[in-house]
Amino acid sequence: MQCSVTTTDDHVTITLKQRLIFSDTAAFSPILDQVKNHGFPECTVDLQGLDHIDSSGLRMLLLLHDVCRDIGANLTFKKAQGQVQTMLMHSRFDTIVTIEG
Amino acid sequence: MSSEEQTRTGTVWRITNGNGEYRPETVRIDGEHLGIALASPTCVCTEIGLEPALPAIEKGLVLRLSSRTIFEGDDPGSDFIEAIINRTWLAQERRDSAQLAIHEALANAVIHGNFGISGGNATTPDAFREQGLLITSRLSDPAFSNLPVTLSAHVNSQGLEISVQDCGSGFSAAQSDYSGSDIPPSAKKGRGLSLMQASSDELRHEDNGRRVVLFFSNALP
Numbered sequence: 504m505q506c507s508v509t510t511t512d513d514h515v516t517i518t519l520k521q522r523l524i525f526s527d528t529a530a531f532s533p534i535l536d537q538v539k540n541h542g543f544p545e546c547t548v549d550l551q552g553l554d555h556i557d558s559s560g561l562r563m564l565l566l567l568h569d570v571c572r573d574i575g576a577n578l579t580f581k582k583a584q585g586q587v588q589t590m591l592m593h594s595r596f597d598t599i600v601t602i603e604g
Numbered sequence: 605m606s607s608e609e610q611t612r613t614g615t616v617w618r619i620t621n622g623n624g625e626y627r628p629e630t631v632r633i634d635g636e637h638l639g640i641a642l643a644s645p646t647c648v649c650t651e652i653g654l655e656p657a658l659p660a661i662e663k664g665l666v667l668r669l670s671s672r673t674i675f676e677g678d679d680p681g682s683d684f685i686e687a688i689i690n691r692t693w694l695a696q697e698r699r700d701s702a703q704l705a706i707h708e709a710l711a712n713a714v715i716h717g718n719f720g721i722s723g724g725n726a727t728t729p730d731a732f733r734e735q736g737l738l739i740t741s742r743l744s745d746p747a748f749s750n751l752p753v754t755l756s757a758h759v760n761s762q763g764l765e766i767s768v769q770d771c772g773s774g775f776s777a778a779q780s781d782y783s784g785s786d787i788p789p790s791a792k793k794g795r796g797l798s799l800m801q802a803s804s805d806e807l808r809h810e811d812n813g814r815r816v817v818l819f820f821s822n823a824l825p
Binding site for chain 2: 558
C-alpha cells in the first residue's frame with residue numbers, strides 16, 4: 504500500500520495507491536487513528552491510483568466509514584476504477600458511502 | 605510488500621522426459637522470478653527451507669511457500685494462476701476471478717490458518733489495531749512465519765481443482781457468516797469466503813478446514 508494523507512482545517516484526503524490488501528493491516532491502523540483524533544468534518548478517499556483491493560481492504564474502508572460516522576464526518580470515495588470499482592459495487596458500498604467518479 | 609527486494613530461492617522439479625522423471629533445480633522465486641520458476645515443465649516448486657512438496661501428479665502444479673513469503677510477496681497467487689492459464693488448464697476469461705479466489709484463500713491460510721488469528725474479531729478500530737500488532741508479531745516469529753502454505757492444481761475430466769493448504773488448527777465453514785451474495789454492505793467479516801465462493805464454481809473445505817478446494821468447471825482438458 505502507498506498512502507498519503509493531506510489535511511486542511513476541516514478536510515482530510517487519504518490517497519491510496521497500488522494495493523489495499525491483508526498485508527496492509529498494520530499500516531492502515533494509524534490512518535484510522537489520525538482521522539478519529541483530529542475529528543475532520545470531511546473525509547475523502549482518493550482511489551484513482553489503487554489497482555487492487557481484497558476483502559481485508561474492504562474491511563479497512565468500512566472501519567474508516569465507522570470512524571467517520573462516529574465523529575460525524577462526511578465520507579466520500581472518489582475515482583475508483585477497474586477491479587477496485589468492481590469490488591465496491593459488488594459489495595454495494597454505494598448504499599452506505601458516497602462514491603464519486 | 606517489503607521496501608527492499610529480498611532474494612528468495614526455491615527448488616523446482618521439472619519433467620525431463622516422457623517417462624515422468626523429474627530433475628530438481630535451484631532457482632529464484634522472488635518478484636518476477638516466481639512466474640519464470642512456475643513455467644512449464646515445472647511441476648513442483650518449493651521455497652528453500654521448507655519440506656519438498658512431492659510427489660508431483662500428472663497434469664498438476666504444486667507451489668509451497670512460507671507464510672512470510674506470501675505475506676511480503678508480490679502476489680504469488682497471481683503467478684500461480686498465470687502458470688495455470690499458460691498451460692491452458694483454465695480459460696483466460698476466468699483469470700480475474702481465479703486470481704481473486706486464490707488471493708483470498710492465501711490470505712486466509714496465512715492470517716487465520718498459520719498465524720492463528722481469528723477472523724471475526726477485528727470489527728472495531730481498536731480490535732483492528734490489535735490485529736495489526738499481532739500480525740507484526742507473527743511475522744517476526746519464525747515459528748509462525750516459516751509455516752508453509754501449499755497450492756496445488758490438477759486437471760481432471762470435470763475441470764480444474766486448486767487447493768490451498770495451511771498448517772493451522774482448522775476451521776469450520778459452517779460457523780462462518782458468509783452466504784454468497786447475501787452478505788450485507790456493512791459486514792466486516794465473512795467477505796473472503798463469500799468472494800471465494802462467488803469466484804469459483806464450487807468451494808469445499810477438507811482436513812478440518814485446513815485445506816480449501818476451489819473448482820473451476822470450464823477448464824480445458
